[in-house]
Amino acid sequence: MKNLKKIGFAAALTFSLLATSVSASAATHTVKSGDTFWNLGMKYGVSVLELKKMNNRTSDMIYPGEEIEIPASLTNEEKELLARLVHAEAKGEPYAGKVAVATVVLNRVDSSEFPNSIKEVIYEKASGGSYAFSPVADGSINQPADEESKRAVDEALTFRGQGKGSLFFFNPDKSSHPFMMSREVTTIIGNHQFAK
Structure with a gap:
């Protein structure tokens, strides 16, 4: 029983660390009026192509209020x-x-x-x-x-x-x-x- 608790704790800790590292690698941005993929790329130092890919977009259209995932950038x-x-x-x-x-x-x-x-x-x-x-x-x-x-x-x-x-x-x-x-x-x- 003790071993099962240890395994469960280790699995939960591993999952927690994995979830933390995944969420830390990308941010989100709430689109404001006037935002474009280009402006977001310049602001966050990321590729427009990566922004569009991460957000499953083929067009340049974004709308105020929507959440855009921001890929990790250079340090x-x-x-x-x-x-x-x-x-x-x-x-x-x-x-x-x-x-x-x-x-x-x-x-x-x-x-x-x-x-x-x-x-x-x-x-x-x-x-x-x-x-x-x-x-x-x-x-x-x-x-x-x-x-x-x-x-x-x-x-x-x-x-x-x-x-x-x-x-x-x-x-x-x-x-x-x-x-x-x-x-x-x-x-x-x-x-x-x-x-x-």
Whole structure:
């Protein structure tokens, strides 16, 4: 009898912890007049596609008073690291270029060809032992990000999964590496070419 009580208690505790961790991973938002999936994505730092998927939506329509489930987002530390990379890599570039740099990192996280976290992607070493991103090598990634770079990260998160699939970017005036030159260019923004 004692063992049955212990098993029952352990099962209840496990179920309780499981329920707590599931509910902690996503929040809900009560829609207010003027809310859109895009605004919610920017507010919570999540993809519009994930918002719609989590809420079983195919249209962009949401209505005041309804509850929208919000998927888990990056941690504040991950967002800050990504913003510092964007700031260092795209300083002096147009805002769209900053969004595109953040998008490249997110695309790499989502790709099976690269590591699965923001930190691992940013600190990944390329063949030959050098870092994939020059600000890691020269230390400029340690400088604080400006507000525009932080906003660019939020926009890239909101737009996640809807771009052209860019996995690389480079400045052709500063790099003529054969690997980069062999990639399919997806867009050009400012001094950067983006490619997959």
